[in-house]
Amino acid sequence: MADSAxxxxxxxxxxxxxxxxxxxxxxxxxxxxxxxxxxxxxTKRAVVSTASYEARAFGVGSGMPLRIAARKIPxxxxxxxxxxxxxxxxxxxxxxxxxxxxxTVQVLGWDEAFVGVRTxxxxxxxxxxxxxxxxxxxxxxxxxxGDTLVRAKNATDLGKPRGVFRLxxxxxxxxxxxxxxxxxxxxGPKISQRLATLGIRTVAxxxxxxxxxxxxxxxxxxxPWYGSLGRGDGAxxxxxxxxxxxxxxRETTFQQDLTxxxxxxxxxxxxIAPVLDDIAAEGRPVVGVGLKVRYAPFxxxxxxxxxxxxxxxxxxxxxxxxxxxxxxxxxxxxxxxVRADMAMPDGAREGHTxxxxxx
DNA sequence: TCTGGGGTCCTAGGACCC
DNA sequence: TCTGGGGTCCTAGGACCC
Numbered sequence: 201m202a203d204s205a206x207x208x209x210x211x212x213x214x215x216x217x218x219x220x221x222x223x224x225x226x227x228x229x230x231x232x233x234x235x236x237x238x239x240x241x242x243t244k245r246a247v248v249s250t251a252s253y254e255a256r257a258f259g260v261g262s263g264m265p266l267r268i269a270a271r272k273i274p275x276x277x278x279x280x281x282x283x284x285x286x287x288x289x290x291x292x293x294x295x296x297x298x299x300x301x302x303x304t305v306q307v308l309g310w311d312e313a314f315v316g317v318r319t320x321x322x323x324x325x326x327x328x329x330x331x332x333x334x335x336x337x338x339x340x341x342x343x344x345x346g347d348t349l350v351r352a353k354n355a356t357d358l359g360k361p362r363g364v365f366r367l368x369x370x371x372x373x374x375x376x377x378x379x380x381x382x383x384x385x386x387x388g389p390k391i392s393q394r395l396a397t398l399g400i401r402t403v404a405x406x407x408x409x410x411x412x413x414x415x416x417x418x419x420x421x422x423x424p425w426y427g428s429l430g431r432g433d434g435a436x437x438x439x440x441x442x443x444x445x446x447x448x449x450r451e452t453t454f455q456q457d458l459t460x461x462x463x464x465x466x467x468x469x470x471x472i473a474p475v476l477d478d479i480a481a482e483g484r485p486v487v488g489v490g491l492k493v494r495y496a497p498f499x500x501x502x503x504x505x506x507x508x509x510x511x512x513x514x515x516x517x518x519x520x521x522x523x524x525x526x527x528x529x530x531x532x533x534x535x536x537x538v539r540a541d542m543a544m545p546d547g548a549r550e551g552h553t554x555x556x557x558x559x
Numbered sequence: 560t561c562t563g564g565g566g567t568c569c570t571a572g573g574a575c576c577c
Numbered sequence: 578t579c580t581g582g583g584g585t586c587c588t589a590g591g592a593c594c595c
Contacts, residue, residue: 309595
């Protein structure tokens, strides 16, 4: 009874993570506009992974084509994506979080995680975490505090950079009520547009919308789910059960569109190998395969096929190559993707949301 | 201005069965 | 000639996230 601490959800999010990692090992880049994306060549087809705050001041941000970024900042520093370096930095950050006494850590990506804690002063705990991460990794982060996962996640942006912000049932609508629904995690451009056709434009309007109305437009699960996002409701307990991948894939956008059948087949074979390596590393059988093809300029088709459980690389390869046969040979190919899905073990964590499996 | 790569989950519709 | 009701499985497509 002496313990008056209560359970809180913290959302820890590194500031400009990828750019920050690059600046750490290239100290001469401090204060410069740094743009990380693709192979670091702004004349190629690729997009920005992360831009430093200096680059963002010029209007460059994630998802923007590198060509456009180069036009906006001709003398920016362009760097290639170095996934192993970011994975290593990420593991240091996550280890720091897990070392926190009593913390439950649920990783969401390279640069963010939910942390469940019991504390009387969540702001103090958040700042202790920020200090610990900075000390061990020299990386700055921001922390959102919430009484649910959704509220903690939405709070983080309000604290950025290098800050802390708290969102609870009490202040949720005061802070976010007048904002567009697009600002919410899980509401993208398409859904916010469809919501607008129902007369729902703000977070407060979404929070007040009836499940029945939302279900009629978006389906029995997604409709009510969007309503709960508007209220910030949902899970309040951080779940650190290990995540089990559903499948693995590779996809490639060609610098020049492919038109030759043999070139397409060779590209597919080249992409299958690393997928099979990923799957072999998990030691689980393949139960489905898929193929994605983008016909230039921008029409995407997918083909999927269930297969009897197998660990035989030749069988999986043959199944995918059979899908390749369905590509229309007379059309130019801009993108090719191959995928394999694995059998799920008993007791694996269920996905809870459409946004991302596992939270 | 021209749009990456790796994931996850939901919905609609057709096939098929009883 | 007109044609039920419920259920499951599968495929294709769409939407979102980092």
